[in-house]
Amino acid sequence: MPGARKTRKKNETGETIITLEGVSKWFGDFQALRDINLTVDKGERVVVCGPSGSGKSTMIRCINRLENHQRGRIVVDGIELTDNLKNIEAVRREVGMVFQSFNLFPHMRVIDNLALAPMLVRQMPKKDAEEMALGYLRRVQIEEQAYKYPGQLSGGQQQRVAIARSLCMQPRIMLFDEPTSALDPEMIKEVLDVMVELAEDGMTMVVVTHEMGFARTVANRVIFMDDAEIVEIAPPETFFSKPKSDRTKLFLSQILTH
Amino acid sequence: MTVAHEANIDIKKGSSSLLHNLAFRGVAYQVLLAAAIVLLAYLLYQNVNANLEKQRIATGFDFLNETSGFDIGETLIEYDSEDSYGRALLVGIMNTLSVAACGIVLATILGTIMGIARVSRNWLASILASGYVEICRNVPVVLHVIFWASVIRNLPSPKQALSPMEGVFLANRGFIFPVPEPNPAYTWVWVALAAGLVLAFGFNYWAQKHREKTGKYIATLWPCMGIVIGLPLAAWLVQGAPLVWSVPELKGFNFRGGASLTPEFIALLIGITFYTGAFIAEIVRAGIQSVPVGQIEASRALGIRRGFIMRYITFPQALRVIVPPTTSQYLSLTKNSSLGVLIGYPDLVNVGNTTLNQTGQAVEAIAVMMAVYLGISLTISLGMNIYNRIVAIKER
Amino acid sequence: MTDTTAPIAAPPRAEGQADTDQPRSRQQPPPTEKIAVLRWMKENLFASPGNTLLTIILGAALIYWVPAFIKWGFIDAIWYTPDPEVCRQSDGACWAVVAEKHRPMLFGLYPYEEHWRLVVALAVYLGSFTITLIRRFWHWQILVPLWTVAIAVISTMLWGGVFGLTFVETSQWGGLPLTMVLFSGTVVLGFPIAILLALGRRSHLPLIKATSVTIIESLRGVPLITILFVAVNVFPLALPDGLEFDKLVRVMVGMAIFFACYQAEVIRGGLQAIPRGQYEAAESLGLSYWQMTTRIILPQALRIALPGIMNHIIAALKNTSFVLIIGLFDILTATTAVMQDPLWRRWFVEAYLFVAAVYFFFCYVLSKYSQQVERWLSEGRRF
Numbered sequence A: 001m002p003g004a005r006k007t008r009k010k011n012e013t014g015e016t017i018i019t020l021e022g023v024s025k026w027f028g029d030f031q032a033l034r035d036i037n038l039t040v041d042k043g044e045r046v047v048v049c050g051p052s053g054s055g056k057s058t059m060i061r062c063i064n065r066l067e068n069h070q071r072g073r074i075v076v077d078g079i080e081l082t083d084n085l086k087n088i089e090a091v092r093r094e095v096g097m098v099f100q101s102f103n104l105f106p107h108m109r110v111i112d113n114l115a116l117a118p119m120l121v122r123q124m125p126k127k128d129a130e131e132m133a134l135g136y137l138r139r140v141q142i143e144e145q146a147y148k149y150p151g152q153l154s155g156g157q158q159q160r161v162a163i164a165r166s167l168c169m170q171p172r173i174m175l176f177d178e179p180t181s182a183l184d185p186e187m188i189k190e191v192l193d194v195m196v197e198l199a200e201d202g203m204t205m206v207v208v209t210h211e212m213g214f215a216r217t218v219a220n221r222v223i224f225m226d227d228a229e230i231v232e233i234a235p236p237e238t239f240f241s242k243p244k245s246d247r248t249k250l251f252l253s254q255i256l257t258h
Numbered sequence B: 001m002t003v004a005h006e007a008n009i010d011i012k013k014g015s016s017s018l019l020h021n022l023a024f025r026g027v028a029y030q031v032l033l034a035a036a037i038v039l040l041a042y043l044l045y046q047n048v049n050a051n052l053e054k055q056r057i058a059t060g061f062d063f064l065n066e067t068s069g070f071d072i073g074e075t076l077i078e079y080d081s082e083d084s085y086g087r088a089l090l091v092g093i094m095n096t097l098s099v100a101a102c103g104i105v106l107a108t109i110l111g112t113i114m115g116i117a118r119v120s121r122n123w124l125a126s127i128l129a130s131g132y133v134e135i136c137r138n139v140p141v142v143l144h145v146i147f148w149a150s151v152i153r154n155l156p157s158p159k160q161a162l163s164p165m166e167g168v169f170l171a172n173r174g175f176i177f178p179v180p181e182p183n184p185a186y187t188w189v190w191v192a193l194a195a196g197l198v199l200a201f202g203f204n205y206w207a208q209k210h211r212e213k214t215g216k217y218i219a220t221l222w223p224c225m226g227i228v229i230g231l232p233l234a235a236w237l238v239q240g241a242p243l244v245w246s247v248p249e250l251k252g253f254n255f256r257g258g259a260s261l262t263p264e265f266i267a268l269l270i271g272i273t274f275y276t277g278a279f280i281a282e283i284v285r286a287g288i289q290s291v292p293v294g295q296i297e298a299s300r301a302l303g304i305r306r307g308f309i310m311r312y313i314t315f316p317q318a319l320r321v322i323v324p325p326t327t328s329q330y331l332s333l334t335k336n337s338s339l340g341v342l343i344g345y346p347d348l349v350n351v352g353n354t355t356l357n358q359t360g361q362a363v364e365a366i367a368v369m370m371a372v373y374l375g376i377s378l379t380i381s382l383g384m385n386i387y388n389r390i391v392a393i394k395e396r
Numbered sequence C: 001m002t003d004t005t006a007p008i009a010a011p012p013r014a015e016g017q018a019d020t021d022q023p024r025s026r027q028q029p030p031p032t033e034k035i036a037v038l039r040w041m042k043e044n045l046f047a048s049p050g051n052t053l054l055t056i057i058l059g060a061a062l063i064y065w066v067p068a069f070i071k072w073g074f075i076d077a078i079w080y081t082p083d084p085e086v087c088r089q090s091d092g093a094c095w096a097v098v099a100e101k102h103r104p105m106l107f108g109l110y111p112y113e114e115h116w117r118l119v120v121a122l123a124v125y126l127g128s129f130t131i132t133l134i135r136r137f138w139h140w141q142i143l144v145p146l147w148t149v150a151i152a153v154i155s156t157m158l159w160g161g162v163f164g165l166t167f168v169e170t171s172q173w174g175g176l177p178l179t180m181v182l183f184s185g186t187v188v189l190g191f192p193i194a195i196l197l198a199l200g201r202r203s204h205l206p207l208i209k210a211t212s213v214t215i216i217e218s219l220r221g222v223p224l225i226t227i228l229f230v231a232v233n234v235f236p237l238a239l240p241d242g243l244e245f246d247k248l249v250r251v252m253v254g255m256a257i258f259f260a261c262y263q264a265e266v267i268r269g270g271l272q273a274i275p276r277g278q279y280e281a282a283e284s285l286g287l288s289y290w291q292m293t294t295r296i297i298l299p300q301a302l303r304i305a306l307p308g309i310m311n312h313i314i315a316a317l318k319n320t321s322f323v324l325i326i327g328l329f330d331i332l333t334a335t336t337a338v339m340q341d342p343l344w345r346r347w348f349v350e351a352y353l354f355v356a357a358v359y360f361f362f363c364y365v366l367s368k369y370s371q372q373v374e375r376w377l378s379e380g381r382r383f
Helices: A002-011 A056-063 A085-094 A110-120 A126-139 A155-167 A185-200 A212-218 A236-241 A246-257 B022-054 B085-119 B123-137 B141-153 B185-214 B221-238 B263-290 B293-301 B306-343 B348-359 B362-395 C014-020 C033-044 C049-075 C084-089 C096-107 C112-133 C140-159 C175-201 C206-220 C224-238 C247-272 C276-284 C289-304 C306-326 C331-338 C345-380
Strands: A016-027 A030-041 A045-049 A071-076 A095-098 A173-177 A204-208 A221-226 A229-234 B162-165 B168-171 B174-177 B249-251 B254-256 B259-261
Touching (some): A045 A056, A045 A212, A056 A071, A056 A204, A085 A095, A095 A155, A110 A126, A110 A155, A110 C289, A126 A155, A155 A173, A155 A185, A212 A236, A221 A236, B022 C224, B085 B123, B123 B263, B123 C049, B141 B263, B141 B306, B141 C331, B141 C345, B185 B221, B259 B263, B306 B348, B306 B362, B306 C224, B348 C224, C096 C112, C096 C175, C096 C331, C175 C206, C175 C331, C206 C247, C247 C306, C276 C289, C289 C306
Parallel strands (some): A045 A204, A045 A221
Antiparallel strands (some): A016 A030, A016 A071, B168 B174
């Protein structure tokens, strides 16, 4: 996708917006993250891949404190994530998140799903919030579904609504946790198209996904995680053609032969 | 390759105020709650003490040892007005337990029959059972109890007692029926019954093992019933079949001989049984309907016999759905037996209420009542939890 | 692309389709109505020998009892007479006892000449209640003003003391209006407590959780009577000198807390059914705990728990009759008191049947209504 390549060049020298430094996390005795170091620049698109259980979801969930890390530091947009409620709220305002299972609010219409957080968190008047919601729905091309309930939409439409919902908070960073894994094959493309468009607009994105095509065309860097740690970080060209680690090679051979 | 440059992580914004710290908040909320509880308890204690002192009411549980001075109409253990409040309360507890136990058994039987009838293929049975359920559960249990108490109170006096059978009487003094005179030989009959039950269980177990080992099916129902009935019968016959009936007779204004259930006991029992039975019927119906039709079709397709389908497929699955809510119905029946106080049945609350009024020690008397019910509730739920676990394991 | 991408729902073979489109002439006629009735009877009444026997027994009992009941309850019944002697002469039911005693039964100890005020209060209450049940009126703009006015009118009517109405103490309130006040008070006071207890029980702060569990489990373990005893006998002792609460209020608070403990468990069940993703989505949007709870979690939890919630609301209505024990004059207490009248006490069955019918009507309507709401909620939104 030529557009994506152009934006990639433009943003490479930007300032740092996410920093993970020596981050470790345990679930009971099980270590989910081991000494993770990573910085993401403003406007950068990072794709995280790896076998299931490798800690990639846990890592991005730590970035907006859905999980708390036990060791190391995480700084997002100049705010350190600690036990401090105000800091957590501030970070969450800046960071949007899209989940594998959409997590739309089933008891609210699509437009209310979108307008809720701007009204409650940003204290936006209802009229403005709904106007903005309709704008983002237009961007993800499902404006006509605004007054339906999430249960009446297809999976792909629901995920696009979920992306629009996050965008309504006007975040500086978007996290995607396997956004296409729960979708039927014919719906994956419509969601990826939205994400590509978002990338072209210069959004900072951290995406956990197995869509290697997306990684190849959109990502500035690809991160491979295995067994709770980062094994390899490389630009997509080198990552796919000349992986350094044996674990990466094995993973790529498994995922690309499918 | 970008690894963090440790030295220059740029932290521009963010608060470090203690008030916004999650851990601190958690502790603070809990400290506040604890302080509120302690303060409330202290205030209540102070006020209660001051008020009691002013009204010259004693405190503490010494009254349990004092002479009660009131009679109780219906006791399972020896008791008279010379006995202590403690013993009076014990009488109350035993009355509560006995009416609750009878109620649980009867409500289970009634509820099971009505629940099965509701899903039965017989339209008449199902419509009648639905009528029973809807009427009985939509009328307060208090009204059930009051109604039956009035009915029994308005039965004819012993002189004109209804007598549906020879020696059986229904009057405003209760339900009077003949019983065999006590005889030492009966001890052995009971022993034989117990032995019969053990043997029947053993035989059943052996038959199952035998079937698992050899594949041969041995019918157990009739042999088991034979053992359970036959053994006590034999024990009775061997001892010369002693049987003298104590038949109630009208002497003056009341009956002599036989045994009787008091009107209060009957009214309370009928009231709580009908009410709880309706709820159990609903639970049983839901339990039976919860077993998917596919389960039975699959069993039929495998060629399993009808009886086996019921025993090994339908029953265990329905039971898993039925047992937990039935437990809470048993608990609520037990608690509803406290309505005895309304109609003069000397249950725990009734005796406790009398104690309260005589001694004035409301706090202690109510505390005793609550503690006993809490104990009963916890015991029943504990027992049912254990049972549940057994059923659940058997299923796997 | 290979043949795997061919549409899965490919049209079936042509001859297969022809089966459904066969000409009408080849279809067999449906069974006639008469045979259908016979078949229905065979399937539903005489399916097996056991079933036939059951049908015969139940049928015989019905044929014996139902006409007898109709004769007693309707044909031979005395509907109205001020003279108990007339009833005494009759074999039928004496509904005249209800006609004669309906005022003390329905209105208890309330001053006789002021009964019209209770009629107004009841009418306003039942009217507002009915409007609230209708789906079309489910808007805050309608319900809030409606109930504000209704409560104002009802309390003016019950208490009096303004507009030239004589003041009536709560101890004189009675009958159906008292039942209504107790029921509404219990539910309105108890519901917020129930929600707090349910949330508290799911808190990750150990002391808050432990406090909620202790309150819920210990109150659910004791009979309502003991709680009413506490409200009547112990609560006044726990207040400082000179501070007093109305007995009605004390009883209502006791019943509300009791109601709340049961309701809390139902709501907790609803809360447990909410997937973790809902919390995470709300948190990642930056919603605070209370915003998340009130806007996202509770609406879904209450909707899931609705059948159980309605069951306990109906139970709360039935439980108001427990005040008989502590001498508040609800409809059942009033009736029991009326039945002390030696002239009329013979016909207690009729009187209690009437009270039972009143309770049955309200409880049955509420339970049918709750099933209807279930249907509405499940057809409109698919979740």
